[in-house]
Amino acid sequence: MSAERAPGLLAGDSLNLRLARRSLGLIALCLILLPFADLAITTHDPWAELGRMISGLLRPDILATQSLPHAIALTIGFALWGTLLGVVLGFPLALLFPRSRLLRGSCAFVRAIHELFWALLLLQVFGLSAVTAIAALTIPYAGIFAKVYAEILELTPRAPVDALPEGVGRFSRFVYAELPMVWARLSSYTRYRFECAMRSSVLLGFVGLPTLGFHLESAFREGRYAEAGALLWVFYLMIASLHLWGHRRLLPWIALGSLFLLGPWPDIDGALLWRFVSVDLWPNPLLEGNWSGLWQWFGEIPDLLPAIGNTLLLGLMGTAGSLVVALLLWPLASRHFGNRPTRMAGKGVLILMRSTPELMLAFIFLLMLGPSMLPAWLALSLHNGALIAFLVARHADAIVPGSHALPASSRYTYELLPRLYGGLLALLFYRAETIIRETALLGMLGIATLGFHIDSSFAYLMFDQAFFLLLITAGLNIAVDALARRYRPREIADTPGERGHPGREATC
């Protein structure tokens, strides 16, 4: 009787082997394409620059920024009103969401365009005003709320409805037997979204709206690192103390109070707005029905294909990088490894990295390393990797290991990773959509992705071109989302916690 041969490397049909092949494929593809990416370091002495930044962070100068309280109030006010109006629009849409394909498509479209791009677009009509800031958050958030609320409502337990007496109207049925059953989930998601809105609101400063990000950007750009450090601390404190001031009873008062700070409100010229929407955004040859002219118009868009290629490449690199970072970092915050001080430190680092928006991280790396894809790659990988690592560590903490005697390396490879890997990969694929969205956006810092051309088209007042590029960006985003959805592991082995929708808390 011949003994069966041991299977070859990564051969086999178990779930984890399939996942391993899938992720190694992703990393291999990234490595093959890496030579096409521009990864040059162009600054003279990046380490010295980093040292100056860190010393700024350690010796912050809180008094250097003028009108800091105003910037903080605006940041909170924009985030709060953006979320609030997003809920007001998104909730009714969520009720229609399962029934209308057109609605689902439109929501996917408004979601696919980053808040900052919306801000750039709205800026042309409403100027640097609160209308621009709030609408830039409200529009994509309405699309997001519509989708996520619809998903939550779909999971409403049926039993209370079945128990109702005959003849109860739809509305009464909804508010008594359906809505209360999912209220907790709806409000916790809304709360989480508000936290995302805070980050986005800070970022609105990068297009010139006077939030915290505006001062942060100028302080960094002008090398005033003590001031920049202080602003960063303020930002982290604001996010970390959210549970203190973001109380349900307090928020309405903050919302009302902030109204007084949000002005002056712009005069909206209806005719001008209509002209912008009906004429300025569309290529002239298209409006005239001149098809050969339209062809020529296409030809005049600079570097369209390289920009798309760069966006996809950077997205791929960011996804692969996040995978590696997440695999390396999650043990830092897990109770299965290290001791209390190392875990505290590890958690702290992960929270810092996931709270810092990619754009801000990329901007900081850009100042250090000079303009290339490298800062963007680092920012995407670190931010998303840390975010995934944090969630994976939380899942890991719910696992009770079978044997305690294993050394740390075997505990990682044999006990924990096999149970966590499916969840980790699912999070990564959920995240892929966000990564590609951010990738396009990072172009605003001068990296040659689509965002760069969108930004410069707006700068040259070529609205038709900017709008066309926005459409391309949205299309790309929707396509990548569909692709990621296809390759996302469905049968996740052993992930405690939010079963079915592991990615809901990882989408901003």
Next chain:
Amino acid sequence: MSVEELVRFDGEALGHARHTVLADLTLGLRTGERVALLGPSGVGKSTLLAALRRRLGQRAAWCPQEHGLVPPLSVYHNIYMGRLERHSALANLINLLRPRRDAWRDIQALCGELGLEELLKRPVAQLSGGQRQRVAIARALYQARDIFLGDEPVASIDPHQARRLLSMIQRQHATCVIALHQRELALTHFDRAWGLRDGQLILDAPARELTLEDLDTLYPDAHSPDASPEPA
């Protein structure tokens, strides 16, 4: 016979879309009859009750198990839902924010009888299993119908209280069909017993003609020493 027959099944099959739970069912429910529905769990008691509920429509109050309640809402609101169809959508909405005075008074009285008087404002999620069942019964009583259909309404309630609650239900409803697993109660509080086993109605007899041994035959494991259904 002068007594009106409310429902009649004549060799019918009951079940879900593709799966027959009760085959060839023949039985009738008459006005003024108190029926205990017995049988091992999963045999189709709920299916039969659901069919009765469909046939009787607005004439029957319905008391499902506790999972029919809405845990985040208060006891008051859960009971109020028994009459949700009698008020306009707007009145119902306002009631969520500020209880109606008349409904509050009625429900308070009802809760007094059921030992829930201190709990009107408490969310159902914070109640014990037995308290939840009493809320479910209160909701069915609040519906104020002629007929009572109950799916194990006294399952996790102690025997003494179970008797009291059954008497209360029967005082308000001359006709009732109640699924039970306490066989003794079936003999003491009901006129008739229906027994289901293996997808069939194998027992349909007046309670006074039955003994506990007759009821034991419904349960496949009744003769093994430790598997008899919880003693009541």
